[in-house]
Structure formats: structure tokens, C-alpha cells
Amino acid sequence: MERHYAVMGDPIQHSLSPWMHNAGYEALGLDAEYQRFRVEASHLAEAVKGLRALGFSGWNVTLPHKENIVSLLDTLTPQAQRAGAVNTVKIHEGQLIGHNTDGDGFVRSVEEELHGFEGKKAVLLGAGGASKGIALALAEQGMCLHILNRTPEKAKGLAQAIEREGGTASTGEFAPGDWLKDVDLLVQTTSVGLHRESFPFSLEGISKQALVVDIIFNPMETAFLKEAKKLGCRTHNGLEMLLYQGALAWEFWLGGQAPVKEMRQALKNQLFKGMFNKG
Ligand SMILES: NC(=O)c1ccc[n+]([C@@H]2O[C@H](COP(=O)([O-])OP(=O)(O)OC[C@H]3O[C@@H](n4cnc5c(N)ncnc54)[C@H](OP(=O)(O)O)[C@@H]3O)[C@@H](O)[C@H]2O)c1
Known part of the structure; x- marks a missing residue:
């Protein structure tokens, strides 16, 4: 049938x-x-x-x-x-x-390269619909989250939602900072780059150990991902x-x-x- x-x-x-x-x-x-x-x-x-x-x-x-x-x-x-x-x-x-399946789909897409989630640091850029699913699923895996969004109230709301579910989350300014040095997973979830525009700030100083993901897949390599790759990080786009x-x-x-x-x-x-x- x-x-x-x-x-x-x-x-x-x-x-x-x-x-x-x-x-x-x-x-x-x-x-x-x-x-x-x-x-x-x-x-x-x-x-x-x-x-x-x-x-x-x-x-x-x-x-x-x-x-x-x-x-x-x-x-x-x-x-x-x-x-x-x-x-x-x-x-x-x-x-x-x-x-x-959005959040768990993201988890599956990075698990092979991340080699475990528990206690590792994830920084999320953006706090829209896609970010929410990803953040909740990563927190459930035991990652510590740091959320940066252009509109800070939305990042705070998402961090509170994560803490209500028993996860760990903090927020910060949508800008470069100390977080770049010890991030294990950096996820770009804003719509910046969909029209090939450059990202609002540079990733200069990012840990080379970081896995950097841009959830945009068309274009296949945003300016954000290009910079992360140039700085020595492993990268992948949103196709996975x-x-x-x-x-x-x-x-x-x-x-x-x-x-x-x-x-x-x-x-x-x-x-x-x-x-x-x-x-
Ligand atoms: N790979 C996949 O399977 C998949 C699945 C879903 C979505 N996506 C992609 O994910 C992206 C976001 O989707 P969404 O559904 O989460 O959208 P959304 O709910 O509208 O959220 C948009 C996010 O982008 C931020 N943003 C927009 N323009 C910005 C700018 N100029 N500077 C800084 N931040 C900006 C917004 O910040 P504010 O809160 O400050 O406005 C918000 O955090 C889209 O590109 C979409 O194509 C991919």
C-alpha cells in the first residue's frame, strides 16, 4: 500500500x-x-x-x-x-x-565531531526559533550554554527557559569576548549570511579546537564560516x-x-x- x-x-x-x-x-x-x-x-x-x-x-x-x-x-x-x-x-x-526533530537533528549532526557533550561549552549566536530547539537539545546533552543575541531580552528569555528545564545557560553581549578562547562548539543561528552579507563581528582569537557550525546551508559557505575556517577551526554548514x-x-x-x-x-x-x- x-x-x-x-x-x-x-x-x-x-x-x-x-x-x-x-x-x-x-x-x-x-x-x-x-x-x-x-x-x-x-x-x-x-x-x-x-x-x-x-x-x-x-x-x-x-x-x-x-x-x-x-x-x-x-x-x-x-x-x-x-x-x-x-x-x-x-x-x-x-x-x-x-x-x-529539529534539536535532536542538530545534536546528531555534530556528535561525531564533538566526541561527547557533557560539560563542554557551546556558544549560540542568535535566539530565534531555530536557536531555541538547538539550545534546549544541547542543554539536555549536558552542554553549558552561552547565548548572544542582537536583542538581549530574547537571549535572556531563552537562557531562563533552559534553566527551567534543568540546564545551564548564561547570556552576554552580541560581540566578541573571552568566550572565543574556550568555546567547544560555536553555532551561528541568525539569518545573517543568507544574502551573502558579512557577519557583524570577527572571530579573531577563537580556539582552534572549536567546531563551528552555521545552520545556513544556502549559500553553502557563509562569510562567517569562511572566517572560522581561515582561523583554523573545523566547520560545517546547516545541511547536516x-x-x-x-x-x-x-x-x-x-x-x-x-x-x-x-x-x-x-x-x-x-x-x-x-x-x-x-x-
Ligand atoms: N539548517 C536547517 O535545517 C535550518 C533550520 C531552521 C532554520 N535555519 C536557518 O536559521 C536561520 C534563523 O532561522 P529562525 O527560524 O531562527 O529565524 P528567526 O526566528 O526569525 O530568528 C532570527 C535570528 O536572527 C537574528 N538576526 C536577524 N538579523 C540580524 C542582524 N542583522 N544582526 C544580528 N542578528 C540578526 C535575530 O536577532 P533579533 O532577535 O535581535 O531579531 C534572531 O536571533 C535562518 O537563516 C534559517 O534559514 C536552518
Whole structure:
């Protein structure tokens, strides 16, 4: 029996998820299909009803629906409860279950290079939606967090949320500082760099031991990542986070292990194609 999955959001035309998931189904010979749907905010409830009526087994949720969909679901997993947001829905025995794989996807994307999380220092630049999921998941792994955001109140709010969950978090000025010397993991979660603009401050003096991640993947190397690489740090972009949030959604729906090698290749192929299409 063919299974149906999808991603809903607005805008959605640039989503790479269909390529990633369909390549995974093909690799394992599964009778399944993944589509994308543009759903305006005012039509979210109707879209949820519609996908259920059409027999979809599950779907991903992206901006602007991640928080608004919560009240339309029957239950939430602990990850979705903690984040207060849902990026994956599964229909199980008629129940709509909301889950969130963003934070754990990020954790999986860095675990091989970080060699353990407990007691290590993570600095997060930015305190928006993506930062929240990542911060909560890293704190759960036992990392000590330092959060810097252009609007300091948002960093403070996020640090308080982490402490309420039993984690350790501090905040500081959105600027270079002593934190550069002993950071183990630096995560750039702001939208600066999406349009190839330079980062507001330099990373001069950063520990060469640091793993530096920019969660932007298009462009594949932001000015921020280029500088970190030049300063001798290991770097990677946001493609791995996208891959592993998708792999964890797959595993939530289908069980077993997602074919990450094929899914990663499909993401890269599609990104390269997009670059050529831009001309
Ligand atoms: N790899 C992935 O799978 C993945 C997943 C989700 C998101 N992302 C990327 O993550 C980025 C953030 O997404 P989001 O959903 O968290 O967005 P968001 O909720 O709108 O948050 C935006 C963040 O960027 C900061 N910011 C924006 N412009 C800035 C500037 N000129 N200088 C300094 N800080 C600035 C904001 O600071 P203020 O609070 O001061 O406004 C805020 O911290 C986007 O680039 C998105 O593409 C990647």
C-alpha cells in the first residue's frame, strides 16, 4: 500500500525535503511518496483535516505553522512539548501525534565531531526559533550554554527557559569576548549570511579546537564560516542539521534507520541544481 507524506509551510517552493525523503524511499524500495504543500496560515486547520481525510501517514511542518499547529493535535512527544513547536506529525491509530526533530537533528549532526557533550561549552549566536530547539537539545546533552543575541531580552528569555528545564545557560553581549578562547562548539543561528552579507563581528582569537557550525546551508559557505575556517577551526554548514531532522522524522514515521547517505546526496544534488538554475 502506498504511503503518503508531505511538508506544509508558506513559502514552500524552496523546500528540499521532497528530494531528500523520496530519494530515501527509492533507496529502500518503499512504496511511498513525499510532496510539498503551500498552506497559508489562515488555512492551517483545514489543511490538517484534509491531509487526514486523504489518508496521509504523516507530514512535516515548517514556517509559519510550527507553533500554531500544536493546538490542532491530539498529543505531543516530550521533544515537541519542550520546544513548544512541532515539525513532524504522525497519524497513529487515528491520533495526531506532534513531534519535534529539529534539536535532536542538530545534536546528531555534530556528535561525531564533538566526541561527547557533557560539560563542554557551546556558544549560540542568535535566539530565534531555530536557536531555541538547538539550545534546549544541547542543554539536555549536558552542554553549558552561552547565548548572544542582537536583542538581549530574547537571549535572556531563552537562557531562563533552559534553566527551567534543568540546564545551564548564561547570556552576554552580541560581540566578541573571552568566550572565543574556550568555546567547544560555536553555532551561528541568525539569518545573517543568507544574502551573502558579512557577519557583524570577527572571530579573531577563537580556539582552534572549536567546531563551528552555521545552520545556513544556502549559500553553502557563509562569510562567517569562511572566517572560522581561515582561523583554523573545523566547520560545517546547516545541511547536516536539515538531513538529520529529516532522518529522525523518517524514523519516527517508519521505524528502522533512514538511509542518510542517499538522503544527503539528494540534498546536495538539488542544491547544486538550484545554483545552476540561478545562472
Ligand atoms: N539548517 C536547517 O535545517 C535550518 C533550520 C531552521 C532554520 N535555519 C536557518 O536559521 C536561520 C534563523 O532561522 P529562525 O527560524 O531562527 O529565524 P528567526 O526566528 O526569525 O530568528 C532570527 C535570528 O536572527 C537574528 N538576526 C536577524 N538579523 C540580524 C542582524 N542583522 N544582526 C544580528 N542578528 C540578526 C535575530 O536577532 P533579533 O532577535 O535581535 O531579531 C534572531 O536571533 C535562518 O537563516 C534559517 O534559514 C536552518
